[in-house]
Amino acid sequence: MERNLTLIVLFAALIVVLGLVPAIPLGFGVPITMQSLGVMLAGAVLGSWRGALAVVLVQFLVALGLPVLAGGRGGLGIFVGPTAGFLIGWLPAAFVTGLVVERVRALPVAVAAGIGSVLGGIVVMYALGIAGFWLFKNAALQPGDTPMSLWAATLIMAPFIPGDLVKAVLAGLIARTIARYRPSALIARF
Amino acid sequence: MLSLALARRSWAHRLPASVKFAVLAVLMVALMRIGSLPGQIAGLALALGLTLSLGIGAARIAARALRPVLWIVAVILVWHLWADEARQGLAFGLRVVTMVGLANFVTLTTPLPEIIALIEWLAQPLARFGLAPRLPALAVGLVLRFIPELRARHAAMAEAWRARSARRPGAKIVAPLAFSLLDDADHLAEALRARGGIAPPPAAKT
Numbered sequence: 114m115e116r117n118l119t120l121i122v123l124f125a126a127l128i129v130v131l132g133l134v135p136a137i138p139l140g141f142g143v144p145i146t147m148q149s150l151g152v153m154l155a156g157a158v159l160g161s162w163r164g165a166l167a168v169v170l171v172q173f174l175v176a177l178g179l180p181v182l183a184g185g186r187g188g189l190g191i192f193v194g195p196t197a198g199f200l201i202g203w204l205p206a207a208f209v210t211g212l213v214v215e216r217v218r219a220l221p222v223a224v225a226a227g228i229g230s231v232l233g234g235i236v237v238m239y240a241l242g243i244a245g246f247w248l249f250k251n252a253a254l255q256p257g258d259t260p261m262s263l264w265a266a267t268l269i270m271a272p273f274i275p276g277d278l279v280k281a282v283l284a285g286l287i288a289r290t291i292a293r294y295r296p297s298a299l300i301a302r303f
Numbered sequence: 304m305l306s307l308a309l310a311r312r313s314w315a316h317r318l319p320a321s322v323k324f325a326v327l328a329v330l331m332v333a334l335m336r337i338g339s340l341p342g343q344i345a346g347l348a349l350a351l352g353l354t355l356s357l358g359i360g361a362a363r364i365a366a367r368a369l370r371p372v373l374w375i376v377a378v379i380l381v382w383h384l385w386a387d388e389a390r391q392g393l394a395f396g397l398r399v400v401t402m403v404g405l406a407n408f409v410t411l412t413t414p415l416p417e418i419i420a421l422i423e424w425l426a427q428p429l430a431r432f433g434l435a436p437r438l439p440a441l442a443v444g445l446v447l448r449f450i451p452e453l454r455a456r457h458a459a460m461a462e463a464w465r466a467r468s469a470r471r472p473g474a475k476i477v478a479p480l481a482f483s484l485l486d487d488a489d490h491l492a493e494a495l496r497a498r499g500g501i502a503p504p505p506a507a508k509t
Contacts, residue, residue: 115501116492122442123484123491126449130457131477147474154481170442177418177443178307178410181450186371188307188410190403193331194372195395250379250395253338258391269378283474290478291485298485 120300121163124155125170132183145276146183152203153234153284156210157226158291160301164207172200198245202238209233214288214301222292222299227285234284235277243267307368307407308414313357315412320421323409334402340390343397350404354411361411368407372399419443435501449487456483 128151156164171181180187182200191200213229214222247266254260292299309316315323334346354365376396383392419440426436435441457480464472495501 115495116488118438118442118501119445119488119491119495120485122445123449123453123488125442125446126453127481127484129446129450130453130480133454134457147477150474150477154477158481170446173422173439173443174446177415177422178413179415179447180307184371186368188368189327189406190368190372190410193402193406195375195399196372246375249335249398252335252398255338255390255394258338259386259388265382269375269382283477287474287478287481291481295482295485298482 117163120159121167121170124151124159124164124167125174127151128155128167128171129174129181132181145273145279147280148183149203149206149234149238149277150280150283150287152207153210153226153230153281154287156207156212156233156301157214157229157284157288158299158301159211160215161208161211163300164211165204168203168207172203175200195246195249196242197249199238199242201245202241205241206233206238209237210284211301214299218302221289222302223285223289225285226288227281230281230284231278234281235274238277239267239270239274243270246270307364307410309357309361309364309411311358311361313361313412315353315357315408316414318412320413320417321424323413324421327405327409330405331402334398334405338394340394340397343394343401346401347397347404350401350408353408354404357408357411365404365407365411368410369400369403372403376400433502438501441501445491452487453480453484456480 128148131151132146132148134147152168155167158164159167174181175187175191176189178188182191191197210226210229210233213232214225217225217228220228243263243266246269247261247263250266251260288299292302297303330346334343337343337346354362357365376399379395380392383389383395422439423436426434426439429438430436457476460476460479461472464476
């Protein structure tokens with residue numbers, strides 16, 4: 114019980130600290146931060162429930178007004194803005210990543226964690242992020258306004274996907290390293 | 304690590320946190336339903352007036368807190384200008400700035416202990432599921448304690464890496480950082496158990 118709490122706490126701290134690492138500018142002008150790598154790792158190492166709780170704790174800190182997101186962002190504003198869906202989407206992202214590592218035991222850790230990160234950290238997170246943005250954008254349309262299509266909303270967020278694919282691969286490799294040198298630490302598979 | 308809340312007290316600091324959160328929730332729902340430009344401008348005027356009432360210094364901090372959403376406002380504005388629908392782009396921009404501005408106003412004027420107290424109060428029903436109501440506050444306290452610790456360790460590992468290699472450390476030091484963190488989790492769990500653990504105290508006998 115206590116160990117569950119401390120693992121959740123420390124992975125929440127890891128997610129925050131990875132957001133403080135300077136962003137790596139990607140070739141086409143979109144900076145990538147390592148923060149979502151932390152979210153993927155929390156799921157892959159801690160498993161679905163504990164991984165999701167580590168994310169909840171970070172979201173909690175954001176709501177408390179602490180500058181824990183990449184670039185020193187934080188506060189309630191993040192939860193009501195057009196990109197709120199991405200922050201909220203971290204929760205199912207970590208959960209799904211953990212679920213894949215837990216359930217698909219036939220695959221090596223690196224592959225399972227990588228696939229889980231793509232499913233959770235990209236497919237699920239972007240689905241929520243884009244849906245949130247789309248709903249926000251199309252709220253209270255006036256007569257004569259043209260609603261934005263889901264396709265257009267997806268297109269606007271698409272430049273960030275390559276960076277997250279890189280992070281999914283990294284999450285798989287790091288999970289493999291942890292599983293190799295400290296098998297008992299990968300409690301998602303324990 | 305500092306909270307984004309203003310250290311200096313203002314009139315809005317004196318309002319109870321629960322009232323501010325409730326009013327904010329109502330305003331958010333209302334703003335999502337107002338589509339007309341005059342309505343949006345009224346909302347922006349409210350956010351601007353509230354922020355300016357905290358003083359110029361606070362307004363500057365609030366303006367800085369808006370920066371993360373400005374890129375998406377810019378993208379959408381360009382999109383609508385290109386489609387010759389300036390009104391819609393403007394409505395979107397106004398809504399984003401107003402909503403984020405109002406939420407940041409609450410963040411700026413609510414000190415951390417008050418929000419934690421509010422959360423403990425909201426978490427009370429969880430006691431029925433065997434969760435101590437003080438658990439959220441304990442978890443928050445522990446994370447805040449370990450963020451500077453992990454950050455310093457990450458910096459030390461990055462420095463050690465740079466001493467050996469001309470290349471950037473990047474994600475290579477995340478695994479060693481995770482190992483050290485897993486050790487911390489074990490030690491911290493032991494320390495917590497030694498201090499009575501985290502189970503809710505048994506109900507008082509009557």
